[in-house]
Amino acid sequence: MKLIYSELKKFLPNLNVDPQQLRDDLTMIGHFTNYFEQIDGEIVFDLDIKVNRGDCLGYYGLARDLAVFYNLNLKAEISPLDKGEMSEGQTGLPNLPIKIETNNVKRIMAVKISGLKNFTSPQWLKTFITCHGNHPINLIVDLTNYIMFMYGIPSHAFDIRKSGEHLIWQMNPGFSEFTSLDGSVLKLNQDILMINNIDKALSLSFWGGEACAIDNSTTDIIIEIAIYNPTTIRQNSRNLKTVTEAGIRLEKYLDPETIPIAFNALTNLILENCHGQISSQLFDFYPKKINLPQIEFNPNQPSEVSGINIPQDFATNCLTKLGCSFPALSREGSGKGLVVPPSIRTDISLEADLVEEVIRFWGYNQIPTNQPLSQKNLDDITPKEIYLIDQLKDKLVELGYDEVLTWPLVTDPINPQTVIKTQNSINSEAIYLRQSLIPSLRQQLDQYTRFKLPNPQFFEIGKIFSQAGDKYIEKNALGIYHYNASVLRRDVLQNVSTDKSAIKFTNNFAEIILDNLPQPEKYIPKPIQNNAYELTSQIITLDANIVLDKPQKPTSLIEKYSQTIGDQYLWEIIITDIYHDTKTNKYRYTFRVSYFNTDDKTAKELHLKSFNLK
């Protein structure tokens, strides 16, 4: 969500905060603000609005929060309409012949405006629309979008020449296709909420249609602002795989009581900028007025929850500024009162919600950070298998094995009768839950082979899965690989389990289900910290001979040349051969050195230099 500083000030005329400060404050009260930038002379913020705050997908909702935080007066109507212009029952004006044939509509306000002139939008409006990531179209359309961004509720205009006045809000009566404003053709099913006339599909609830599009010759329009059942909008949007700014808002819980302010502002802006006059009665369909919750609230509760002292009158004043009302004390002497949140705050329904409001405006940064929980002796509920897993990992690391993690979803099943298949995985190589660790470890081995990693030995402890009838079964398993099958066998039988029947050996792999192993009563693992490297190229292995007059300890030589070569590219250094030439009484040592994350040329240069072979 974009926020233009100068436009925000239309709701908060006395706002006088440095943009950096505003960014930080918005973030701290719950509207994470990534950054701000200058666009066409405007300071524009980029905000991340959470799904529970549909009201903050409009400047109005954000301004309400900031009015509380900065203790400013909020100007709710940015373009108020003279109330005489539009009052129900005004004589001489006809009713709009609109029908509502679905119970997915929570509220609609609509009116006809005639004798308009449509223009290209003025620069301020073009800049506004562009800063919000949209393209300016024409003045009427841009004003409807402007109101959507300002109040967080989408609005729409129909060109009456194309749509007629007989608009019907209904679930799709049987239209197979719909062409949107940008020319996209969508296939429709019957569960789509639409606005039509008797002949044509005019508009989806969240996307205008080409059939009634406003253009520069439009003179008579019906404008409407509506809120629907958000579940239906979300389903429609998902089914049609379409995301629009209107849809993003309509699929949240929006406030029907905000519609009149937004509608008045839209009407006035159109009359002022496009001229024309209102030529119908106001249409206001609001079948079921919202029922606001009455929440029992203890003004001391924010202190109890936060752990710091927040004065009770701060709590009360804060909620008052938010627009809450206080109808009564709930019980005599209880210290609690009833609080009714403002209708725009569809996310407030419990005391905990009110408590959060008070604490966030008091400031989370007032809560000390240096008082953690104190230690407490409680029953140990750690499953013994967790101790076993840590114990096995430590044993295998001690034996020189490296831990790997592999994909739990695989391409092919081992046993199609018992495999568990995912229904909707979008990765074609990750369809089935693995039934064994060995295929995944084999792929890991392939990967190491591609990188020419010498002498790999590694293990994984992870879940394997199977299905028996309706039951899904998960077990922890240990999978191990060693380049030397005999060493593998020895390591497993001496250190993991002596029960050969519980171990599946396959060439250089072994797998054991952990159910088959005894579990320790308790095991606290060792604090192991080691490096790991992302290989970016094949390991390059080179040999070198050095000849010495006297024998030296191989490990000393290895350490010496390790230091000479340096850590950056050295993977491993071993001595593969020691030969004593009895004729010359010289000792020849053959080194095998592996280099990593470098190219052939660099490896060779370093190798030749380190062993003085140039």
Added chain:
Amino acid sequence: MDQTLEKIKSDCLSKIESIKTASELENLRIKIFGRNGKINQLFSEIKNVAPENRRQFGADLNQLKTELEEKLNDKKVLKSDQLTPAKSAGESDQLTSSIFGLPKVGHLHPVTQTERQLNEVFRKLGFSVYNSSEIVTDEFNFERLNVPQEHPARDMQDSIYIKEPEYLLRTQTSTIEAYLLAQKSKNLPLRAAFAGSTFRNEKVNRSNHFVFHQYQAVVVDKGITMKDLIGTMNLMFKTLYGKDVVVRYRCKYYPEVEPGVGPDMQCFSCHGKGCPLCKYAGWIEMGGSGMIHPKVLQIAGINPNIWSGFAFGMGLDRWTMAQKNIKDIRTLMGGNLAYKPNEL
């Protein structure tokens, strides 16, 4: 294994067995693995294999290659054949291996290392370590975490289903919390920490994966406050990232907590000024937390008027990648993550 490959394997193994000298070893290595060697020839012949058999042939060939490499590596020669006197009758034909190197050191995966570091912090505070199943029900993954069927928060998580709508792979470690609260509701207070794999239906690429690792901690007791939560999180961050780490705690929405708290760490690259690493925010989001929502407690059979609690969770993968200078998330699982054999 393919029969042709079996025959080649048997032939090579027998030749390896008969090797006596280093030069014979080297010559055989070249014949098998050289540029014009047997293995490369076989790889170039894959195109002649019937399409339906190519995959298996390729897998068998890789297996053969690996086995032969291992056999050759195991075969070491002590002395040069040019300088070795001919064996006289009675001398042993057995070759001995003589490789000198620093001891092979084993290593833990970086994700496990971070889990253990965190477990250690929490064990000292009396936490147990917990876990539960990865195949979960909609009830425990969503409903019990205050995310009913039509809640917009469901859109925050694309789920991988086993049997829609009831069974799926858990999308968050909060699911473990839901199971824990249900199982232990009559045994309060409780403190538990848990790490786990979690799944989202994402396309695997350089920066996204369908499986990732999270860590979570939960406390339920009498009189638990946000001060406890923030203080404990701060202790954890300082243990992991050093005492000079700067963390802020802001209001953040999650359906399963109220109030919700979002910890952010000051970007270690730009120290809050804004840079590409932190996407110019100056801060890096470090997971989410909050006071357990009263509805979450109630549905678990815990009276929120008596008991309160907090929960926090964080992802382990991105931090691990930053620590180890790993650029591609695929490296962490089944990728090219490796360890120097002799480095601690």
